[in-house]
Amino acid sequence: MAVRILALAFLTCWGCEQFSEEVIDRKFPEKVWIYPDTVWGEVRFSTAGACRQIEMYLELEETYPWRNLYVLLWVQQPDGFRQASRIELVFSDSLGNWYRRDRRFRTFIARNVSFASAGIYRIGILPYIRQDTVRGIRRVGLYLYPCL
Numbered sequence: 001m002a003v004r005i006l007a008l009a010f011l012t013c014w015g016c017e018q019f020s021e022e023v024i025d026r027k028f029p030e031k032v033w034i035y036p037d038t039v040w041g042e043v044r045f046s047t048a049g050a051c052r053q054i055e056m057y058l059e060l061e062e063t064y065p066w067r068n069l070y071v072l073l074w075v076q077q078p079d080g081f082r083q084a085s086r087i088e089l090v091f092s093d094s095l096g097n098w099y100r101r102d103r104r105f106r107t108f109i110a111r112n113v114s115f116a117s118a119g120i121y122r123i124g125i126l127p128y129i130r131q132d133t134v135r136g137i138r139r140v141g142l143y144l145y146p147c148l
Contacts, residue, residue, distance in 0.1 A: 026039045043144060053111050072127075
């Protein structure tokens with residue numbers, strides 16, 4: 001009886017856990033992201049109308065000079081059509097107090113995104129600032145989660 005209860009509890013927790021799909025994981029060994037270095041990843045959808053949440057991950061150095069970062073999120077559909085969205089990521093308040101001491105930030109940048117057709121989508125991100133070089137970036141990542 002106890003084994004059945006444990007097995008049921010395990011299956012319940014396992015079934016409720018949301019699995020993410022890593023689309024991008026890029027480390028910058030020199031801690032520099034240079035424009036127009038778009039970081040691309042691909043994801044395949046077997047059915048039309050797939051719904052996902054898009055989460056972005058950033059690791060910054062202590063030398064990162066600004067309190068925010070604008071990025072351009074590109075989504076290229078299987079037919080080649082591209083759509084861009086400008087997103088602002090804010091890392092500290094107006095007094096310069098960082099929201100995370102370890103400077104590792106995770107945030108959802110798009111919710112309930114419907115991918116209209118089946119096929120391979122390319123998703124890219126690039127810095128969108130007034131300078132060609134963004135110093136102080138260690139790593140950038142992009143993850144997809146199923147919609148609830």
